[in-house]
Amino acid sequence: MIRIGIPRALLYYQYYPMWKTFFQELGAEVVLSSPTTQTMLSSGASRVVADTCLPVKVFCGHVLSLVKECDYIFIPAIRSVQRRVYNCAKFLGLPDMTKAVIPESPPILDIDIDVNKGKRVLYQAIYKLGRHFTWDPLKVRRASIAAWQAHLNYRELMSSHSLTPPQAIEKMLGSSEVEPKTHSSHSTSTQGTIAIIGHPYLLYDEHINHRLIHRLEQAGNKVLTPEMLTTEELESAIVKLVGRAYWTYEEEVVGAGGHYLESRIGGVIGIMAFGCGPDSLMMDVVRRQAARLNTTPFMSLTLEEHTAEAGVVTRLEAFLDMIYRRKRKQVEVCV
Numbered sequence: 097m098i099r100i101g102i103p104r105a106l107l108y109y110q111y112y113p114m115w116k117t118f119f120q121e122l123g124a125e126v127v128l129s130s131p132t133t134q135t136m137l138s139s140g141a142s143r144v145v146a147d148t149c150l151p152v153k154v155f156c157g158h159v160l161s162l163v164k165e166c167d168y169i170f171i172p173a174i175r176s177v178q179r180r181v182y183n184c185a186k187f188l189g190l191p192d193m194t195k196a197v198i199p200e201s202p203p204i205l206d207i208d209i210d211v212n213k214g215k216r217v218l219y220q221a222i223y224k225l226g227r228h229f230t231w232d233p234l235k236v237r238r239a240s241i242a243a244w245q246a247h248l249n250y251r252e253l254m255s256s257h258s259l260t261p262p263q264a265i266e267k268m269l270g271s272s273e274v275e276p277k278t279h280s281s282h283s284t285s286t287q288g289t290i291a292i293i294g295h296p297y298l299l300y301d302e303h304i305n306h307r308l309i310h311r312l313e314q315a316g317n318k319v320l321t322p323e324m325l326t327t328e329e330l331e332s333a334i335v336k337l338v339g340r341a342y343w344t345y346e347e348e349v350v351g352a353g354g355h356y357l358e359s360r361i362g363g364v365i366g367i368m369a370f371g372c373g374p375d376s377l378m379m380d381v382v383r384r385q386a387a388r389l390n391t392t393p394f395m396s397l398t399l400e401e402h403t404a405e406a407g408v409v410t411r412l413e414a415f416l417d418m419i420y421r422r423k424r425k426q427v428e429v430c431v
Contacts (some may be wrong), residue, residue: 098124098229100205101166103158103165104131106151106187107174109261109296110345113268114247115170121230129167130159132303136161141401143197150400151297151370152186152193154304159198167304168228169194173209176344180418183344184374254323260309261323285416287316288362288419289302293352293382295345295375298367298399303365306405308397308412315416320361329355337381343374353382356392363393363419365412370400393419 100119102108116126129136132154140157141148162169171191175183186193191206207225211218226236246268254264290312292299299305299321312319322330330347334340334355341347349366356364366382368375379396386394395415397408 098168099127099129099166100124101129101156101162101169101202103162103169104129105155105301106190106297107172109300111247112265114243114288116269117246118239118243119170119229121224121242122235124229127162127249132157132301134298134303137303137401144193145259149186149371150304151295152190153401154189154301156194156197158165159201163200163202165199166202166282168203169201170205172207172209173324174206174344175213177209178341178344179212181341181344184372187344192219195326220339225343251323251327255326258320258324260300260321261296264323278354288423289318289320290363290365290415290419291320291352291359291361292325292365292367292414293322293349293356294367295348295369298369304401304403305397305401306403306408308367308408311409311412312416317362317416320356325352325355333358337385343378346378348374349378350381353379353394354385357382357386357389360391362423364394364417365415366394366396368396368398370398393422 100179102112102115112128119126120175137154138157138159139160140155141153142151142155143160156164159169171194173189173191174187177183191204194201195204205225205228207221209218209221222240223233223236226239230236250264250268253259253267257264257322259267292308292312301311309319315373327347330351334347334351337350337354338346341350349368353364353366364382364386366379366402368379383394383396386392393415395409395411
């Protein structure tokens, strides 16, 4: 049986159930890299130039951990998943970059996803990928339909049950392939409701964000994330703030940030990677909206490979203390 390696990084949290379903339907075995460790981050960082963003360094570390574990490594080049909406350059050149910096990698299975080229080109790309496993186009088609349905079920599960991607993956596919469950979506305390916005590869990688969600919930807060919103809610917020999206996955920052600010919850925390141009622009849109509304406290955290746990904890504690004091003051005014 052919073994396909999938790095637990970058687009893993968006598409893993779809990818896993597709390859299993074609008779392959999926091998998933383990959760991020400092060794992974260090090994990945050693393969690329210093200016490379943190998520790509983490990704390279995951690929290195899979080198001797599989026959192929799946690395798609996702250019666009919406018309006239474009992805960051790091996703466009990911397969070629990986080949260049990790020459010992197993053969890379890549697929070029760009909906701007039309459905015909997209279908051809899917069939080209499927030919590594079968020459039967009907089998590839059935696998792709099953994969897309798995993706729709995954999104529905998160938005309807207020689950994070790790929790949804655990529920759909079993706990053996996800990170240890360290947090729950249900809090028994009423300290406050905090939304965190940003890309999943930053929000749910507990090594690089120093267990942010866990810390928030340990402090007695209910945590909301972008995946807990419907597509309609995200798109509506984007229209209000910027008219239409330009960057792929902009809904994770601008859409979610705009919606949660309008909801007047306890506070919003934006997470972005150091040196990421699109992230800095999108987060600034949310920051300006927070300043205009002046109803919901907003804080942004920038992560990079040298971000210290103590620094994150200190800023988080100060932000939560501000929210709690604000809440107490509002209660006193009402009384």
